Amino acid sequence: MACVKLGIVLVLFAFTAAAEEDLPCAERDVGIEGRSIVCVCNATYCDTITREEPAPGTFVAYTSNNAGLRFAKSYGYVQTINATVADEEEEYPEPEQKDYEEDERLLDINLEDIPAILETIRSNVTLRMFLATRHQFIEGFGGSVTDSASMNWRKLSDRTQRNFINTYFGAKGIEYNLIRVPIGGSDFSTHPYTYNELPWNDGALTNYSLTEEDLFFKLPMIKMSQQAATDEIKITASTWSPPVWMKTNEKITGFAQLKPEFYQSYADYHMRFLEEYEKAEVKIWAITTTNEPINGIVPFVDFNSLGWWPWQLGRWVANNLGPTIRNSRFNKTLILAVDDQRYILPIWLKGMEREDPRSIEYIDGIAVHYYGNFVPGKILTRIQEMYPGKILLSTEACEGPMPWDLLKVAIGSWRRARRYTTSIIEDLNNFVVGWMDWNLCLDPGGGPNWVHNYVDAPILVYADKDEFIKQPMYYAMGHFSKFIPRGSRRVQVARRSLGTLENVAVLTPKGNVVIVLQNRRRHEVNTTIRISSRKYIELTMEPESIKTVEINHN
Numbered sequence: 001m002a003c004v005k006l007g008i009v010l011v012l013f014a015f016t017a018a019a020e021e022d023l024p025c026a027e028r029d030v031g032i033e034g035r036s037i038v039c040v041c042n043a044t045y046c047d048t049i050t051r052e053e054p055a056p057g058t059f060v061a062y063t064s065n066n067a068g069l070r071f072a073k074s075y076g077y078v079q080t081i082n083a084t085v086a087d088e089e090e091e092y093p094e095p096e097q098k099d100y101e102e103d104e105r106l107l108d109i110n111l112e113d114i115p116a117i118l119e120t121i122r123s124n125v126t127l128r129m130f131l132a133t134r135h136q137f138i139e140g141f142g143g144s145v146t147d148s149a150s151m152n153w154r155k156l157s158d159r160t161q162r163n164f165i166n167t168y169f170g171a172k173g174i175e176y177n178l179i180r181v182p183i184g185g186s187d188f189s190t191h192p193y194t195y196n197e198l199p200w201n202d203g204a205l206t207n208y209s210l211t212e213e214d215l216f217f218k219l220p221m222i223k224m225s226q227q228a229a230t231d232e233i234k235i236t237a238s239t240w241s242p243p244v245w246m247k248t249n250e251k252i253t254g255f256a257q258l259k260p261e262f263y264q265s266y267a268d269y270h271m272r273f274l275e276e277y278e279k280a281e282v283k284i285w286a287i288t289t290t291n292e293p294i295n296g297i298v299p300f301v302d303f304n305s306l307g308w309w310p311w312q313l314g315r316w317v318a319n320n321l322g323p324t325i326r327n328s329r330f331n332k333t334l335i336l337a338v339d340d341q342r343y344i345l346p347i348w349l350k351g352m353e354r355e356d357p358r359s360i361e362y363i364d365g366i367a368v369h370y371y372g373n374f375v376p377g378k379i380l381t382r383i384q385e386m387y388p389g390k391i392l393l394s395t396e397a398c399e400g401p402m403p404w405d406l407l408k409v410a411i412g413s414w415r416r417a418r419r420y421t422t423s424i425i426e427d428l429n430n431f432v433v434g435w436m437d438w439n440l441c442l443d444p445g446g447g448p449n450w451v452h453n454y455v456d457a458p459i460l461v462y463a464d465k466d467e468f469i470k471q472p473m474y475y476a477m478g479h480f481s482k483f484i485p486r487g488s489r490r491v492q493v494a495r496r497s498l499g500t501l502e503n504v505a506v507l508t509p510k511g512n513v514v515i516v517l518q519n520r521r522r523h524e525v526n527t528t529i530r531i532s533s534r535k536y537i538e539l540t541m542e543p544e545s546i547k548t549v550e551i552n553h554n
């Protein structure tokens with residue numbers, strides 16, 4: 001880069017003394033080859049992380065890596081480029097020209113030099129931010145209060161429960177501000193159930209009542225989270241299966257759609273939930289149009305589901321759910337459509353629209369899940385362009401759910417943290433406004449789950465020892481949730497080198513720049529991040545690391 005070529009001496013001021021108030025990770029080596037560490041919390045101890053406000057002209061960086069760093073703090077100065085050079089860059093802003101020059105040089109090299117040259121290219125990355133090119137506003141990050149998560153949590157002592165809530169929601173935790181809650185049961189319940197199971201064919205829902213799971217587990221966990229949180233927690237609610245008498249197969253799972261005579265009852269089923277949770281003083285911000293409608297269509301899913309073909313979903317939203325919500329006092333509740341994998345979104349949305357365009361008018365956004373991401377993230381940008389007024393929200397993600405995932409829980413896995421990070425960066429760069437993990441915690445076997453569909457979670461609870469462990473995935477989530485406050489706005493980043501790093505950048509409401517970077521490689525990468533034509537910072541990305549940098553460029 002021109003600035004480096006002119007030989008300006010850069011003083012990189014960096015040190016890693018943790019701020020005094022932060023408690024470090026109580027590390028535990030999981031004793032499995034190739035795994036990273038986990039951090040242990042109990043009634044009297046849990047590591048903390050405080051966000052430090054960078055002074056003007058400085059930045060604060062937080063690093064986690066496979067080698068065992070967890071939110072390690074470092075500090076540096078924003079550098080200023082010599083004015084002459086800055087002007088030159090303004091005159092020749094074409095990135096293509098620079099890439100071409102590099103290519104010319106590559107033509108002249110010997111074959112045996114290629115690995116070394118590739119290494120040089122990859123270990124030296126320059127990124128350029130364009131703060132005036134602004135995209136979506138961010139709503140936040142969070143996880144799900146399932147029956148299983150809340151039951152695991154309730155097994156801990158009061159003090160350990162409090163440490164758990166603070167580490168997810170508190171000022172010294174990762175400050176989650178989104179929660180998803182199932183309406184009734186999901187597979188992460190100890191038994192299948194719905195509300196108003198009896199009387200049979202009770203379309204008027206005369207016997208709708210919350211269950212023990214709500215009253216003793218989910219609601220207390222949500223309320224304690226709200227008390228600990230530093231911001232309003234926005235709650236999204238989804239139904240997995242309605243009462244089975246509403247379904248064509250009259251079973252909790254399997255191939256089934258809604259019986260047409262109960263279309264309005266199923267809309268009312270959602271209204272009743274909003275009312276019951278309101279009585280319990282929990283406000284619901286958004287509902288989705290049923291969890292994973294494809295599960296009630298494909299034959300191999302064996303947990304709570306309801307199938308929706310696109311035209312059926314369009315008809316129900318346009319004629320029942322939309323008018324019911326909008327004509328009620330819950331008229332501000334967002335309606336998020338589809339709530340399934342990204343590859344079905346275009347077909348379902350187009351199908352809904354074709355059946356009844358009002359279905360699209362009624363929805364505020366589109367909910368998308370993490371699984372089966374063999375379709376590139378660009379599909380989300382395309383959806384955003386097709387439906388520009390609608391938000392995109394990632395409502396569910398976990399590792400280990402696929403039949404070919406031999407390990408349901410892979411304790412201490414850095415790879416799983418890396419995959420979360422890659423996915424969050426990709427989703428945010430494709431217009432997603434918020435990202436929710438699945439179960440906030442599970443037991444060490446990845447349950448309970450009434451159909452044995454065990455999966456991994458960022459926190460595992462060891463009830464017998466009254467402790468819980470925080471896996472690398474917890475820190476991956478925190479690299480976003482802690483440092484990207486609600487109301488931040490994504491800005492454009494372009495690479496100015498052949499090598500690159502996964503990255504996403506936002507401008508916070510206070511006007512700082514936050515960039516999250518991931519180095520997936522086993523080699524260190526030196527990075528120059530240009531914030532404007534004149535200002536830049538320099539960083540070293542450790543091998544297999546995630547780094548969040550908050551920059552006060554004023």
Ligand SMILES: *[C@@H]1O[C@H](CO)[C@@H](O)[C@H](O)[C@H]1NC(C)=O
Pocket residue numbers: 001004005120121124
């Ligand atoms: C990194 O890139 C700069 C500018 O292109 C170059 O001067 C420097 O030698 C490179 N460093 C390495 C280690 O390749």
Ligand SMILES: *[C@@H]1O[C@H](CO)[C@@H](O)[C@H](O)[C@H]1NC(C)=O
Pocket residue numbers: 026040041042043044045
């Ligand atoms: C809780 O964790 C701390 C820090 O690791 C440890 O010193 C303490 O002994 C633990 N307490 C119990 C009861 O295990």
Ligand SMILES: *[C@@H]1O[C@H](CO)[C@@H](O)[C@H](O)[C@H]1NC(C)=O
Pocket residue numbers: 006082083084085
């Ligand atoms: C900027 O660069 C020019 C040309 O290399 C040099 O003459 C000038 O002294 C530099 N200015 C500063 C403030 O470093």
Ligand SMILES: *[C@@H]1O[C@H](CO)[C@@H](O)[C@H](O)[C@H]1NC(C)=O
Pocket residue numbers: 123124524525526540
């Ligand atoms: C990164 O920069 C540091 C300090 O300038 C240097 O010692 C190190 O060799 C560089 N690493 C790579 C991979 O270029």
Ligand SMILES: *[C@@H]1O[C@H](CO)[C@@H](O)[C@H](O)[C@H]1NC(C)=O
Pocket residue numbers: 196197198199200207209
């Ligand atoms: C109402 O539901 C409960 C279970 O929640 C059930 O025991 C009871 O029999 C139902 N009442 C009627 C009238 O069906």
Ligand SMILES: *[C@@H]1O[C@H](CO)[C@@H](O)[C@H](O)[C@H]1NC(C)=O
Pocket residue numbers: 326328329330331332
């Ligand atoms: C939404 O509901 C509130 C509370 O009942 C009411 O005051 C308001 O007029 C409603 N808004 C619309 C657009 O219907």
